[in-house]
Amino acid sequence: MAVVVTDAGPGTAGIDTSGLAPDDARFVEIFTGRWPADLYGFYRHLRDTDPVHRCGFGPVWVVTRYDDIYALVRDRRFGKGELTADQLDLTFLEDRPSPHPHDRTSMVFLNPPEYTLQRALISRAFTPKRVEEIRPEIEAHVDRLLDAVAERGEVDALEDFAFELPMAVIGDLVGLPDDLRHRFKQLVPQNGMFMEPGATPAQIEAAARARIEMFTTFGQLVYDRKRAPRDDLVTGLIEAREGDARLGRREIIGVLILLLGAGFETTMNMIGNGLYTLLRHPEQLALLQADPSLVPSAVEEMLRYESITQMIGRMALEDAEVAGVPIPAGHHVFAFLGSANRDDRHFVDPDRFDVRRTPNDHLAFSGGVRYCLGASLARIELTVLFERLVRRFPVIELVDPDPGWQPRVIVHGLRSVRIRVGEPSPAVVGPAATE
Numbered sequence: 001m002a003v004v005v006t007d008a009g010p011g012t013a014g015i016d017t018s019g020l021a022p023d024d025a026r027f028v029e030i031f032t033g034r035w036p037a038d039l040y041g042f043y044r045h046l047r048d049t050d051p052v053h054r055c056g057f058g059p060v061w062v063v064t065r066y067d068d069i070y071a072l073v074r075d076r077r078f079g080k081g082e083l084t085a086d087q088l089d090l091t092f093l094e095d096r097p098s099p100h101p102h103d104r105t106s107m108v109f110l111n112p113p114e115y116t117l118q119r120a121l122i123s124r125a126f127t128p129k130r131v132e133e134i135r136p137e138i139e140a141h142v143d144r145l146l147d148a149v150a151e152r153g154e155v156d157a158l159e160d161f162a163f164e165l166p167m168a169v170i171g172d173l174v175g176l177p178d179d180l181r182h183r184f185k186q187l188v189p190q191n192g193m194f195m196e197p198g199a200t201p202a203q204i205e206a207a208a209r210a211r212i213e214m215f216t217t218f219g220q221l222v223y224d225r226k227r228a229p230r231d232d233l234v235t236g237l238i239e240a241r242e243g244d245a246r247l248g249r250r251e252i253i254g255v256l257i258l259l260l261g262a263g264f265e266t267t268m269n270m271i272g273n274g275l276y277t278l279l280r281h282p283e284q285l286a287l288l289q290a291d292p293s294l295v296p297s298a299v300e301e302m303l304r305y306e307s308i309t310q311m312i313g314r315m316a317l318e319d320a321e322v323a324g325v326p327i328p329a330g331h332h333v334f335a336f337l338g339s340a341n342r343d344d345r346h347f348v349d350p351d352r353f354d355v356r357r358t359p360n361d362h363l364a365f366s367g368g369v370r371y372c373l374g375a376s377l378a379r380i381e382l383t384v385l386f387e388r389l390v391r392r393f394p395v396i397e398l399v400d401p402d403p404g405w406q407p408r409v410i411v412h413g414l415r416s417v418r419i420r421v422g423e424p425s426p427a428v429v430g431p432a433a434t435e
């Protein structure tokens with residue numbers, strides 16, 4: 001069954017899905033960055049009627065229940081594999097690169113044993129201890145950013161601090177010079193368009209240019225650190241050893257690009273989604289303002305309720321099954337973490353946003369061996385930011401209640417989060433008693 005493109009670009013209404021079965025048409029919309037208004041209703045429908053769904057347009061499956069995804073990410077029969085455009089019967093992908101291209105320098109696309117080695121070497125340089133050491137810097141960044149918010153009163157949280165915080169943190173961590181950070185803010189999402197099935201040829205070209213620019217910058221950085229080692233992550237990556245194995249120059253550059261991409265856009269947009277959700281639930285905001293010790297639990301609920309990574313991909317490395325459904329070797333499985341996190345088989349009243357929810361074992365950071373390497377860093381950033389925000393501003397309001405979603409599938413984030421902060425309005429005081 002073919003799909004015709006009548007207009008280019010993710011998020012446009014131009015991809016004609018009329019030839020597809022209704023559920024497949026919804027997937028094509030999601031894969032091309034058009035988030036349906038009833039996203040969570042659609043997930044519920046799938047969990048209830050077709051939890052391991054075979055798409056009609058290629059060797060692709062969609063899994064939506066919590067338990068099945070929990071098991072899938074721990075099942076060694078599934079790994080990473082390239083999904084090529086010609087495997088899919090979707091005409092809008094003709095003459096485009098693969099929707100999920102393989103990059104041999106980056107561990108996110110590798111399988112064991114190469115994957116295991118890279119992950120071990122990176123984890124060694126990226127320890128929880130190193131991450132915890134930068135907490136005071138994170139606090140200082142947050143205070144500086146919130147000072148600016150207080151001064152201006154009304155800001156776009158995404159632009160004015162959600163971007164700045166993770167870029168400052170990850171930029172410091174990977175040693176990105178200050179003057180390049182705004183440039184990288186553009187380059188990272190441009191490079192990420194490689195992964196978007198709905199990207200236009202022009203966006204793919206821009207992605208290639210962005211990657212070359214990032215590669216050149218980090219290439220120089222690796223060269224500098226080899227000549228003059230420092231006590232930092234890049235030097236740690238250069239020096240990391242596992243027996244005789246070590247990371248090559250190209251691999252180190254790939255890791256730095258990966259860390260920047262994975263660490264900046266995710267956290268930035270999670271700050272946006274979390275703040276937006278909180279402000280749409282003023283009674284929950286009031287709970288945090290009254291008791292900021294609830295913030296760590298609120299952060300987990302934000303991650304669960306409006307997950308940034310709605311979907312992850314795996315390929316069956318051998319014949320396998322999910323929830324008893326056979327998945328042939330070479331077939332691709334998309335696991336919807338955003339659906340797992342709203343599964344009422346696992347969470348009580350999952351569509352309720354509840355900052356006191358416990359337990360809250362969401363899958364927003366995935367699970368198994370590929371569990372997000374930056375989860376502890378993201379948690380520190382989010383917790384420090386929200387704690388200071390609710391302590392500092394008695395009034396925080398949404399200015400635009402419906403900004404819409406960015407037209408991308410890799411990151412499920414809002415277009416903007418305009419907020420107003422301030423002191424409570426002065427109480428209405430009656431006429432002064434004069435007698």
Ligand code: HEM
Pocket residue numbers: 073107108119170258259260262263264266267270308309312313337363364365366367369370371372373374375377378
């Ligand atoms: C709120 C913020 C974040 C969210 C929601 C998030 C989410 C995720 C998810 C769902 C995966 C798993 C993908 C899979 O199973 O295939 C992942 C992997 C990864 N994340 Fe994060 N992430 C966040 C922040 C970060 C940060 C701050 C960093 C690093 C600085 C980071 C680095 C990574 C890396 C390197 C991987 C690949 C792990 C592997 O393949 O072994 N992430 N992340």
